[in-house]
Amino acid sequence: HKYVYDFAEGNKDLKDLLGGKGANLAEMTNLGLPVPPGFTITTEACKAYLATGEEPAGLADQIEAHLEALEREMGRRLGDPDDPLLVSVRSGAKFSMPGMMETVLNVGLNDRSVIGLSAQAGRNDRFAWDSYRRLIQMFGKTVCDVPGEEFEHALDEAKRAKGTTDDLDLDADDLRGLVDAYKKIFAKHTGREFPQAPREQLDLAIRAVFESWNAERAVVYRRQERIPADLGTAVNVVAMVFGNLGPDSGTGVAFTRDPASGAQGIYGDYLANAQGEDVVAGIRNTVPLQELERIDKTSYDELLSYMARLEEHYRDLCDIEFTIERGKLWMLQTRVGKRTAAAAFVIAGQLVDEGLIDLDEALHRVNGAQLAQLMFPRFRLDHEFEPVAKGVGASPGAASGKAVFSSDRAVELAAQGESVILVRRETNPDDLNGMIAANGILTSRGGKTSHAAVVARGMGKTCVSGADALDVNVPQRRFTVGEHTVGEGDVISVDGTTGKVYLGEVPVMPSEVVQYFEGNLEPERSENPLVRAVHRIMTHADQRRRLAVRTNADTAEDAARARRFGAQGIGLCRTEHMFLGDRRELVERLILARTDDEREQALAALLPLQRADFVEIFRAMDGLPVTVRLIDPPLHEFLPPLEQLAVNVAVAQERGEDVAKEEALLAAVRRMHEENPMLGLRGVRLGLVIPGLFAMQVRAIVEAAVTVVRDGGSALPEIMVPLVGAVQELETVRAEAEKIITEVVGESGVEVLIGTMIEVPRAALTAGQIAEAAEFFSFGTNDLTQMGWGFSRDDVEAAFFWRYLELGIFGISPFESIDAEGVGRLVRIAAEEGRAARPGLKLGVCGEHGGDPDSVHFFHSVGLDYVSCSPFRVPVARLEAGRAVL
Numbered sequence: 001h002k003y004v005y006d007f008a009e010g011n012k013d014l015k016d017l018l019g020g021k022g023a024n025l026a027e028m029t030n031l032g033l034p035v036p037p038g039f040t041i042t043t044e045a046c047k048a049y050l051a052t053g054e055e056p057a058g059l060a061d062q063i064e065a066h067l068e069a070l071e072r073e074m075g076r077r078l079g080d081p082d083d084p085l086l087v088s089v090r091s092g093a094k095f096s097m098p099g100m101m102e103t104v105l106n107v108g109l110n111d112r113s114v115i116g117l118s119a120q121a122g123r124n125d126r127f128a129w130d131s132y133r134r135l136i137q138m139f140g141k142t143v144c145d146v147p148g149e150e151f152e153h154a155l156d157e158a159k160r161a162k163g164t165t166d167d168l169d170l171d172a173d174d175l176r177g178l179v180d181a182y183k184k185i186f187a188k189h190t191g192r193e194f195p196q197a198p199r200e201q202l203d204l205a206i207r208a209v210f211e212s213w214n215a216e217r218a219v220v221y222r223r224q225e226r227i228p229a230d231l232g233t234a235v236n237v238v239a240m241v242f243g244n245l246g247p248d249s250g251t252g253v254a255f256t257r258d259p260a261s262g263a264q265g266i267y268g269d270y271l272a273n274a275q276g277e278d279v280v281a282g283i284r285n286t287v288p289l290q291e292l293e294r295i296d297k298t299s300y301d302e303l304l305s306y307m308a309r310l311e312e313h314y315r316d317l318c319d320i321e322f323t324i325e326r327g328k329l330w331m332l333q334t335r336v337g338k339r340t341a342a343a344a345f346v347i348a349g350q351l352v353d354e355g356l357i358d359l360d361e362a363l364h365r366v367n368g369a370q371l372a373q374l375m376f377p378r379f380r381l382d383h384e385f386e387p388v389a390k391g392v393g394a395s396p397g398a399a400s401g402k403a404v405f406s407s408d409r410a411v412e413l414a415a416q417g418e419s420v421i422l423v424r425r426e427t428n429p430d431d432l433n434g435m436i437a438a439n440g441i442l443t444s445r446g447g448k449t450s451h452a453a454v455v456a457r458g459m460g461k462t463c464v465s466g467a468d469a470l471d472v473n474v475p476q477r478r479f480t481v482g483e484h485t486v487g488e489g490d491v492i493s494v495d496g497t498t499g500k501v502y503l504g505e506v507p508v509m510p511s512e513v514v515q516y517f518e519g520n521l522e523p524e525r526s527e528n529p530l531v532r533a534v535h536r537i538m539t540h541a542d543q544r545r546r547l548a549v550r551t552n553a554d555t556a557e558d559a560a561r562a563r564r565f566g567a568q569g570i571g572l573c574r575t576e577h578m579f580l581g582d583r584r585e586l587v588e589r590l591i592l593a594r595t596d597d598e599r600e601q602a603l604a605a606l607l608p609l610q611r612a613d614f615v616e617i618f619r620a621m622d623g624l625p626v627t628v629r630l631i632d633p634p635l636h637e638f639l640p641p642l643e644q645l646a647v648n649v650a651v652a653q654e655r656g657e658d659v660a661k662e663e664a665l666l667a668a669v670r671r672m673h674e675e676n677p678m679l680g681l682r683g684v685r686l687g688l689v690i691p692g693l694f695a696m697q698v699r700a701i702v703e704a705a706v707t708v709v710r711d712g713g714s715a716l717p718e719i720m721v722p723l724v725g726a727v728q729e730l731e732t733v734r735a736e737a738e739k740i741i742t743e744v745v746g747e748s749g750v751e752v753l754i755g756t757m758i759e760v761p762r763a764a765l766t767a768g769q770i771a772e773a774a775e776f777f778s779f780g781t782n783d784l785t786q787m788g789w790g791f792s793r794d795d796v797e798a799a800f801f802w803r804y805l806e807l808g809i810f811g812i813s814p815f816e817s818i819d820a821e822g823v824g825r826l827v828r829i830a831a832e833e834g835r836a837a838r839p840g841l842k843l844g845v846c847g848e849h850g851g852d853p854d855s856v857h858f859f860h861s862v863g864l865d866y867v868s869c870s871p872f873r874v875p876v877a878r879l880e881a882g883r884a885v886l
């Protein structure tokens with residue numbers, strides 16, 4: 001079994017086996033770039049070691065053979081007393097895990113070779129002893145678990161004795177003394193002397209790198225980044241080169257383009273007379289890479305030519321680490337570099353222009369998360385702003401304004417032109433007007449699927465939820481956090497991306513990308529390379545994608561915006577949002593109706609209002625399909641809360657007032673109270689239990705469509721029944737609806753589809769039957785996740801998901817990204833069985849997952865026709881639907 005590869009044997013496509021660093025070192029070697037010679041021990045060897053606790057058979061011999069070859073090439077032997085070869089031992093997994101695993105430098109130094117190193121370095125004793133003390137320190141810490149602080153203390157002590165705070169003031173004698181002190185620390189903690197045998201040092205360092213794969217911080221990092229736990233790390237053994245041999249040496253990092261903006265040019269930092277770790281430690285200030293031209297023009301020109309070469313070869317932005325040892329340039333690392341969201345788009349566009357990649361590749365190299373980032377206004381955090389609390393980044397964006405504690409006050413101040421942040425413990429449907437009026441929303445309770453979060457995301461409004469450090473006192477109109485108290489009218493700022501809350505006003509920058517989607521910028525003529533790149537890549541995504549993208553919108557305004565953003569219809573219009581505000585009283589009348597007559601009157605009063613809403617929405621979506629969902633939530637959501645009402649009634653009674661009406665209301669609230677309202681009288685169940693309710697809605701929808709068509713427009717209504725679990729439910733509703741449809745449509749030519757949501761597991765499992773009565777399915781993955789997992793969508797994220805994420809039970813909330821194996825399986829089954837029963841059955845999804853990048857790929861793979869998401873997510877879904885095809 002081959003466990004060790006010389007750099008000349010590998011290439012960039014062997015990342016699984018050689019790790020990212022090893023594969024790229026091999027690639028550069030084969031390109032003829034000056035890479036210090038070395039070899040890579042494979043991830044296979046690491047996995048074998050981790051499984052058994054022992055190096056696999058043959059590894060030691062292979063290392064020996066490669067070491068000998070390395071020694072021959074360098075003309076030096078590892079740790080030779082007169083002229084030592086030194087090596088670095090570096091981790092390098094398939095995916096970059098910056099700083100998570102171990103590295104040991106200067107392996108091969110001991111009490112004798114330190115003298116040889118000095119001679120080699122031109123009698124540079126200081127350099128040699130400094131290298132030796134670094135070895136003992138790194139080796140002690142990473143290989144033998146000696147507490148790092150002990151070495152730090154000894155170093156501080158040496159500096160104190162010298163009366164300095166700068167490492168560079170320590171001379172050779174000081175450092176020799178420090179080596180003695182370090183050796184004592186080493187012996188004290190390990191019960192043995194610091195190993196003098198170079199090969200033993202090497203073997204132990206390799207083991208330590210293997211083991212660092214399972215270091216706690218690495219394990220946690222992998223879980224967060226969703227990197228599989230069983231990949232293992234490769235180990236690179238590389239001949240040391242030194243950037244700290246004098247002013248003609250140094251070390252630096254370089255980027256082939258600006259990783260922040262994507263602009264072409266030379267970006268990087270250089271530090272003369274230093275080693276890589278000094279740059280990281282920030283001991284001295286680096287200079288811009290351009291300065292290197294003045295310091296060492298030959299190396300600079302050489303570096304630039306390699307950078308151009310690498311970029312052309314990798315066809316992407318590369319970042320590079322290099323060292324100059326006495327005027328000789330060495331390339332220590334390269335990889336396709338990390339970049340900001342803006343740079344990702346700009347660079348992809350540039351590379352297409354340069355003919356290095358095609359548009360498919362450009363589309364592949366950007367993603368929806370990056371696009372989403374580019375769409376939100378951002379805080380300009382260049383000043384000193386310290387957050388006072390951190391909650392869940394529930395709906396991204398940046399918002400500042402005066403704190404207000406009630407919906408009414410939010411509306412009032414907003415009407416006066418004030419910018420306000422609505423602060424609540426949690427929000428409920430009553431807060432809707434306040435949420436619309438507010439610039440941002442802040443709650444102390446609730447997670448990413450709390451009411452505040454879902455509604456705010458739907459509106460594209462900045463929201464931080466679950467900032468539990470806040471003690472919100474609504475009656476007194478203030479909140480406290482730490483030692484601060486914020487009252488009504490005090491200005492605060494919330495960052496819905498990071499979840500951070502600030503006191504005072506943090507300045508905000510608008511997003512040009514949104515201006516573009518709004519149609520306010522001419523992309524081809526824009527001065528902004530980002531806008532040009534986004535336009536180009538979006539256009540390509542639209543050409544490539546098979547999935548259509550619709551939007552979840554309940555108002556004509558949202559619908560119109562979503563349309564500008566590219567929505568191809570409405571996938572979910574939640575009609576309950578139309579029952580709020582002034583109309584609540586009508587709903588109350590409906591609920592309290594004691595006779596058929598009273599109920600019919602209440603419904604008749606609601607009908608024209610609903611119809612007018614639908615007319616507006618159909619007009620905004622002229623020519624595009626509009627899925628209108630019949631009312632879903634339990635009706636008691638439209639009544640005042642039980643406790644508050646009981647108190648009001650008691651107080652009024654005490655005063656001797658007439659409370660007949662309130663008492664009736666109270667009785668109704670009591671009657672309708674449910675322990676588990678989400679599993680209670682809602683959705684289709686309401687339609688079956690309250691006579692005339694669905695009929696009124698169906699009539700309003702169809703009459704609206706007919707009105708629009710008679711006016712010369714085009715309306716394509718799709719009536720959707722929520723929470724169906726059995727085909728019999730749907731058949732009952734359908735029979736009633738069809739009668740009304742036939743009657744209202746008349747000669748108008750309007751075509752109405754009737755379909756259902758699939759959001760109860762039983763519906764998914766009996767989809768073949770349900771399809772007999774449905775012309776379309778729309779997956780309500782919010783409820784399907786809630787009922788599939790048995791997780792209350794309003795509670796669990798804030799309550800305990802942190803622990804689930806910490807334990808790696810899932811890497812991301814299943815309410816955010818579809819659980820493909822479980823809930824996704826229900827979707828797959830329903831799609832297959834539904835289509836088998838009714839070929840041509842239209843399939844879509846309208847849960848929050850419809851705008852989540854990974855979920856979009858999943859829905860593409862199960863063959864849905866469209867995804868539907870909030871207006872602001874529409875461009876993200878378009879982009880990801882295009883990427884899903886590649």
Ligand code: PEP
Binds near residue numbers: 780782
């Ligand atoms: C769903 O359950 O996924 C859905 C879209 O409906 P709602 O979020 O309104 O319950």
Ligand code: MG
Binds near residue numbers: 722759780782783
């Ligand atoms: Mg639902």
